[in-house]
Amino acid sequence: MPNQNPKPSRVEKELNFSDKVLEKIANHAAQSIDGVLSLSGGAISDFADRFIDNPTKGVDVDTDEDNVSFELKAVLEYGKSAPQIFDRIVNTISHSVKEMTGKDVNKISLEVDDLMTMAEWKDQNKSKKDKNNDK
Template sequence: MTNTQTNNHQENSIQKELNFSDKVLEKIASQTAHSIDGVLSLNGGAISNLTDRFIDNPTKGVNVDNDDDKLSFELKAILEYGKPAPQIFDRIVNSIARSVKEMTGKEVDKITLNVDDLMTNAEWKKQQSGNSKNEEAKETE
């Protein structure tokens, strides 16, 4: 029993600090949101779209404000047409809050979802195949 108390005392005397970059927090939110049925894409603004042509950006469409351990996320998304956006949003909020808490120990204070578009799965797939053809054409020029 004395050893246990000593070990606890030693652990308590160590100052601990665990920090996460905004990119890590954004990545957790992005990957979590992408796993929700009804979320077709998270998309950023024009500058984000420009840089994404050259690099794979796993945090596209997600911004975090990390102020005094109060985390606020803002997401821009394309949702699937015909599916209930409020229910999708509730799943996004609950899943992101749970994932962030499990992986970082931090509490999420606010999540904002801006829906930029609604598309059917067929429209989404057609747009994606068109985008990849456009990218291939630009790379061969």
């Protein structure tokens, strides 16, 4: 009698992630850290963000095989420890990327674009919303 459950042949597997997906993971992970007010992009990104929500803003990724490097640009909360915030960003992004993709993060760099108090941040965002609602 033939074997009813033949041994399956070995399947070649390949799982890939677009840069946009990796940037989105890093963006969400970084924004979840207390003291990170926002990730910021350049002038073109800021202009585009007036019209659409950009979940990859302020994050650039470079991939090589199973290693991933990120460059982030952020506005941090004034009065909080930037080195401590950065350590939390590194740990959170590294863990999130590994958990969701299986890839190792080998480098994360952060450029602090601005420091703002929470009151300044809220005022700035309120002003942006008011300008967008006037259009």
